[in-house]
Amino acid sequence: MQAVLFDLDGTLIDTAADFIRIIQEMCRAEGRAVVDADLIRTQVSEGARAMVKLVYPELEVDDPIFLAHRQRFLDLYGADIAVDTDLFTGMYPLLADLESHHIPWGIVTNKPRGLSEALLKALDLTERCAVLVCPEDVKQTKPDPEPMYLAAKHLKIDEKQIIYVGDHPRDIDAGRNAKMYTILAAYGYLPLQHKDNLAAWQADHIVSNVSELHQVLNKLVGIKQHSVT
Structure with missing residues (x-):
């Protein structure tokens, strides 16, 4: 080879620690139950949509509100991409x-x-x-x-x-x-x-x-x- x-x-x-930090911050900001870190970790390889879905399970992934949350997640991640x-x-x-x-x-x-x-x-x-x-x-x-x-x-x-x-x-x-x-x-x-x-x-x-x-x-x-x- x-x-x-x-x-x-x-x-x-x-990269999981930074995704966990951001998803849990979004939960707290929205007054929602904080998603378990281990669960977030299993969704990292599924991409941003899957991780954001953990915070907003009631929203369809093509809903404009969901897409706005997904973009916010990506913006937060891009701003602090390698903290942990x-x-x-x-x-x-x-x-x-x-x-x-x-x-x-x-x-x-x-x-x-x-x-x-x-x-x-x-x-x-x-x-x-x-x-x-x-x-x-x-x-x-x-x-x-x-x-x-x-x-x-x-x-x-x-x-x-x-x-x-x-x-x-x-x-x-x-x-x-x-x-x-x-x-x-x-x-x-x-x-x-x-x-x-x-x-x-x-x-x-x-x-x-x-x-x-x-x-x-x-x-x-x-x-x-x-x-x-």
Whole structure:
């Protein structure tokens, strides 16, 4: 394998704390019951609409009032995008290991480009990331393989020689559809309706923490195991 691609939220970067902070602030501002942090965490990979729906379950997602709340949520998030956000524990040495062995890594995400770029900039990852593919870059988003093909084209590496790591069924489906080697990040924001049968996702490998992911990646790209820290 010659490259590694990651999903963003819940796989490479632990963004949940900032989403939890904002959703709970919205609950308090509206005088509504505060949504449980663990429940919010399970909805992060489903996007802004799913998280805002936790606050306003009575509203239809195409209701102008709901859309206004969703925009307010996105504005609050964009203004303070990395207050409590950081890479998952162990991810810094993992990326450093890949880079030291000239293995490019990148991101394929359904997170809007503006927010994705702001997040990478806040964490000083912009120059280190070899490719960033967002919804605005393609006609079809994950689970369609189009964004995976675009990332591979940018890297100039055959899809079959690329690893994709994600924490949602659409991530694994997108990787499999593109004939990439897929790794399910079971430490991420697993959706409630899919978390009890991870084998059904049909990933090539399942890891329970970043340390395990590091070891698996090192083996797949040919880095000696003693490099893991």
